Amino acid sequence: MEGVDHLAHERNRSQFDVNDMKIVWAGSREAFEVSDRMSRLVANDPAFRKDNRVHLTRKELFKNTLRKAAYAWKKIIELKLSEEEAGRLRFFVDEPAYTDLHWGMFVPFLKGQGTEEQLQKWLPLAYKMQIIGCYAQTELGHGSNVQWLETTATFDPKTDEFWWPGGLGKVSTHAVVFARLITNGRDYGVHGFIVQIRSLDDHSVLPGITIGDIGVKFGNGAYNTMDNGVMHFDHIRIPRNQLLMRFSQVTREGKYVQSDVPRQLVYGTMVYVRKTIVIDASNALSRAVCIATRYSAVRRQFGSQDGVETQVINYKTQQSRLFPLLASAYAFRFVGEWLQWLYTDVTQRLAANDFSTLPEAHACTAGLKSITTAATADGIEECRKLCGGHGYLCSSGLPELFAVYVPACTYEGDNVVLLLQVARFLVKTVSQLVSGKKPVGTTAYMGRLQHLMESTCKVQKAEDWLNPSIVLEAFEVRSARMSVECAKRLSQFTNQEEGFHELSPSLVEAAVAHCQLIIVAKFIEKLQGDIPGNGVKDQLQKLCSIYALFTLHKHLGDFLSTSTITPKQASLADDQLRSLYAQVRPNAVALVDAFNYTDHYLGSILGRYDGNVYPNLYDEAWKDPMNDTAVPDGYHEYIKPLLKQQLRNSRL
Ligand SMILES: CC/C=C\C/C=C\C/C=C\C/C=C/C(=O)SCCNC(=O)CCNC(=O)[C@H](O)C(C)(C)COP(=O)(O)OP(=O)(O)OC[C@H]1O[C@@H](n2cnc3c(N)ncnc32)[C@H](O)[C@@H]1OP(=O)(O)O
């Protein structure tokens, strides 16, 4: 029945104030207010409808995305929205589009790599969207290995194929282009250039440049709203001052001048986007968990008591699959908040030419991007399975969410390639201990290596696993012992690069252990701070324990093989985990209500706020164009002749 809250009984059971949790999830009351207002503005405007996307052809889909993006831009101007409000509005429009790359990569690259003079020229054009930019770094032959990009930019004192860049295919007028800078016959490696690629008069592609869309990508709708493109340069010419020259310059005479800064600063935008992707992981996972939790509370199957079947959310197996994902969504939220702080801090330090935390920032953004996107992609798929057959319908919102999200494991750095960067950082940290260098930041625990190598876990009963200090030390011991073991085996190789490649699978596992420690540590730190709201901290403590103990259970091999814990302590952790599931159970629906997602944004019949699933699932089916006629297209051509033939055969 419309208007009835079929989940009221679930909401009445919660043991905390969901409105207080909404503020904690949003990060602040102000952030909540902006998000709430923008999500409702989008949900209430039919121009932003998205339930028809799966029925559109690729070209209709793309044109519809251009319409929405233009409409959103007009709204932003008309309502004089702030940068934060505009960003939230685009987020709730929920459609990958060229604007993601314009605002998410092109503008940040200009801001990070341009000189004051270059910013004065290009930023006003970009902010007013008088130029539309993309980020053209990946080539057909190279994406991960940036240092081996082949496009060249040769300085001519007298007067190159990109693949994938989002927005490039049909929309962008300009591109940030990565090319090897060659001047006076010497190759100075990869640098960033701004290149106009289309006419601002008629959008025609400029001479010497070939541009196209790379074709249909994974899934219906999904990322096909984005014109990922292909571009080929054939000896085009650009002015010298379109080399972005904040960190390195080429003089009028062609002389290369490198400021005294790490060459990796040219990678700054990737670090920035990886940081953003971690928060986005919590957005995507929380969306899937919201759908699966509400539906698990609605769905009843088997186990009838008094003639009423059991809610599937009450099955321990459903809880053991769903609640760790709920906990992960909150865990990624809070580590994302911390990563934002780390990024801001390193940016301020860079402004003062302090590069001391650059390695930490790179390792943390690379590693956390890798493990949060992997867990989120797997988590969205698990949420689809948690919803049984209906989870496979596009009207569940889950197939498209998965298809849009899963490339996050690849873009902005393949997850394994990034974990190898973390491994390199860890091996270096361990090796420097010998020389007395004190590890700081997220590797500070390595400074207590002697203790961690000798420590024994103090757990004697299940409840001991609720002690944050015991949990934190277990994760520190596991990570330290894995890193030290790798470093020790690596030292047996005469050729370190050869050893690194040989041991890379184990090195990746050590990197994962370190990054999971960071997530656990930051969740615990968050809870040591002030957490306002009735019953809120208690719920978050439960979720923190679930994230930690589920992670321990999932990686039990690490904890046992490093003798961090005993099999008995592992069994006690499982007992505590099941007890925590029972404690979270009455709060599950309220914990996903706290994400404050509108039905429009969720785009899911199964995840409706009112839980009124079946009538709406049934009605939605009839909307499918397949049901426009009772007799399907093709009947007269292919079915009727077949039936008639069979009838004739049966009479012979
Ligand atoms: C929700 C998102 C919102 C907004 C964005 C919108 C949309 C997002 C969605 C899609 C857009 C996607 C865009 C893209 O995919 S853009 C292209 C992304 N490409 C990559 O990420 C390439 C990955 N590869 C690399 O980053 C580098 O090649 C790699 C780091 C793997 C290796 O670099 P390099 O060969 O130069 O260095 P090494 O020899 O390995 O290391 C030398 C030294 O440098 C340190 N290092 C490396 N990178 C960095 C860095 N970024 N910052 C600081 N330091 C760095 C490394 O640790 C070594 O240090 P040391 O060991 O001390 O020598």
Ligand SMILES: Cc1cc2nc3c(=O)[nH]c(=O)nc-3n(C[C@H](O)[C@H](O)[C@H](O)COP(=O)(O)OP(=O)(O)OC[C@H]3O[C@@H](n4cnc5c(N)ncnc54)[C@H](O)[C@@H]3O)c2cc1C
């Ligand atoms: C949806 C989407 C949007 C994108 N948008 C953009 C964009 O806007 N701009 C842009 O420039 N690029 C973009 N990209 C490209 C993206 O950045 C690259 O695909 C990504 O960096 C991975 O690089 P690759 O494709 O070369 O993968 P590869 O590195 O070729 O990966 C293939 C396999 O090789 C493995 N591998 C590679 N190197 C190593 C190693 N050293 N050790 C062990 N294993 C290794 C990887 O782990 C992986 O399993 C986009 C990609 C996608 C999917």
